[in-house]
Amino acid sequence: MRRAHPWILFERTTRPPGVVQRDGLRLASPARACLDLARREANPRAVVAILDAVVDARLCTPGELHEELEQSSRRGTALVRQALRHFYPT
Numbered sequence: 509m510r511r512a513h514p515w516i517l518f519e520r521t522t523r524p525p526g527v528v529q530r531d532g533l534r535l536a537s538p539a540r541a542c543l544d545l546a547r548r549e550a551n552p553r554a555v556v557a558i559l560d561a562v563v564d565a566r567l568c569t570p571g572e573l574h575e576e577l578e579q580s581s582r583r584g585t586a587l588v589r590q591a592l593r594h595f596y597p598t
Contacts, residue, residue, distance in 0.1 A: 539562075
């Protein structure tokens with residue numbers, strides 16, 4: 509078992525995120541980080557708020573979120589998939 513700071517969460521994955529360099533730090537892409545956070549959220553409104561915040565900040569597009577979601581595991585993505593639909597009204 510690894511100990512970490514309370515605000516850091518380690519997850520196992522079969523698909524490690526691509527790395528983005530920003531101010532000398534190695535980070536996951538905004539789309540991957542956003543979806544990893546949103547997958548852990550149980551409140552549907554909070555999921556929409558997370559997706560909106562990233563798109564409004566122009567860190568990624570709804571298309572990039574959709575593409576990342578299609579490539580990731582389906583585990584924990586029901587609310588995220590539902591929330592992502594609000595970008596593409598029918």
